[in-house]
Amino acid sequence: MGLRELKMERTRRLIADKAFELFIEQGFDRTTIEQIAAAAEVGPRTLYRYFPTxxxxxxxxxxxxxxxxxxxxxxxxxxxxxxxxxxxxxxxxxxxxxxxxxxxxxxxxxxxxxxxxxxxxxxxxxxxxxxxxxxxxxxxxxxxxxxxxxxxxxxxxxxxxxxxxxxxxxxxxxxxxxxxxxxxxxxxxxxxxxxxxxxxx
The missing domain is CATH 1.10.357.10 (Tetracycline Repressor, domain 2)
Incomplete structure (x- = not known):
């Protein structure tokens, strides 16, 4: 796996980790894509590239x-x-x-x-x-x-x-x-x- 792929995998894991933390803390329905993106320090468009929904x-x-x-x-x-x-x-x-x-x-x-x-x-x-x-x-x-x-x-x-x-x-x-x-x-x-x-x- 190259450097670019490693970086993408780290970003994917970080987004998923932050999403689960928010889902557990405040509920799935009350958690927005914008909140997840902010917690993972990425833009919403970047998040959508990794996870469409x-x-x-x-x-x-x-x-x-x-x-x-x-x-x-x-x-x-x-x-x-x-x-x-x-x-x-x-x-x-x-x-x-x-x-x-x-x-x-x-x-x-x-x-x-x-x-x-x-x-x-x-x-x-x-x-x-x-x-x-x-x-x-x-x-x-x-x-x-x-x-x-x-x-x-x-x-x-x-x-x-x-x-x-x-x-x-x-x-x-x-x-x-x-x-x-x-x-x-x-x-x-x-x-x-x-x-x-x-x-x-």
Missing amino acids: KETLIVTFVEAHLFGAVDRLRAQPDDMPVDEALYALIDSVLTTTAFNGPRVLAAYELAERTPSVRAEFSGMWYRWCDEVAHEVLRRSEGQSGEMTARLAAAAVNVVIDISVRSWVESGGKTSMRGLINRALELLRSGEVPFPAPTAPA
Whole structure:
């Protein structure tokens, strides 16, 4: 990464940091782009070049780490069993949460209170599931079938989302790894009920 790129990345991080501070302090809706720009000591036009909307200030942080986890999935050896490769993806999310706990807490709390942020999250998760499913399909060389790959991606999505939500509700005090492993255990054990069609008469 060149000097110009490093400077741009520092500016991006500074803007995001200041935005989160203001969002937490005075609320998402009451924080203006002008206030964020002033706190980061950049002009509003500069801020818009990095983040087109206020929502992207929150979503970009989560998106970068979730899609970074997909990159870690792709980096696993092709001969690794798919279930182990998927756990490497989950482990990447665990690492991100451990290093960015306050930011993750703030992002989820803001999403809970802000419909526009929640909508952005929904679209992001949809794209993320597509990429995970595509990688599962590639690793199984098509043997799993598209529906199986999509179900695997959806299961990982649910495990991460439910575990992170539980962690947020605990104020970040519960072990994230414990929550993840418990969720996986429940799915594997068959304790989670699945819909079943009524038997024909």
